[in-house]
Amino acid sequence: MTFMKPLTLLLALSLPTLALADNPEPMPLSYAVFEAAIPHMDLAECPRDLAAEDRFCRVTVSHDEVHVFAFSYDGDSPFVGHATYPADGLEALLQ
Template sequence: MASLSPWHVAFSVIALVSQVVSAAACPMPYEKFEAAVPHLDLNSCPSPVAQNNVFCRSSVANDEVHVFVFEDSGDRCLVAVESF
């Protein structure tokens, strides 16, 4: 079985998460994201997604920067994805 590149996995996660982020209680816990998606840790969230009690990670795929927003406590669930 062929293995998928990290970027293919990242793009797949972006596509899936953007569809289910509001449909599930915790569509992507940070623990799973951390292991599956190549990303950069951001010191702070960009203004379009900045909120209290969240942290952000970013990834680049298909000529876009994708910012993933996670809860800062509890299960640290994904709460939003924004692409720039």
Template sequence: MFRSVMIATAVLFGMPAAAHDHPSLTYADFESSVPHIDMDACPPDLAIGDVFCRITMNNDALHIYVFENDGDSPFVSVHTFYEDEYELTFSQ
């Protein structure tokens, strides 16, 4: 399982520059292979166009993956934030 997460992450980190030219990774691919948390809404700086976001965490980094909310929901970009760049809030 860990190996598939690492492979999927490596693929995704290499894709942002080419994501618009060849949108081959879809949300269905991501959802079935990468453990993640659904976000109610994308952070304002990342909510450009009709998109939705998902979060993964690895050690002290939080990764926000952005997907188009159209068609097959192709991957758009990934943004990484380290422990001093975000604050988690839990609600009950």
């Protein structure tokens, strides 16, 4: 039994990653991926500028901003919109 040389092994392991990096097509963001990767809180309702009957929203706070992500109820709940608000405008967002 022979073992791969370290450089050969490194190249073999990196090829799938390189193929993805060169793929020009964007990958859609599903809610399942967002939920697993991004710390967030659920919103009872989307803000007015993102609100729609077929959507739900999640919120994150980063730096001095509030980021709201909207997802569709259709299919695998794809990402459909985003809005950023200054943290000092939080009261207006919650109305």
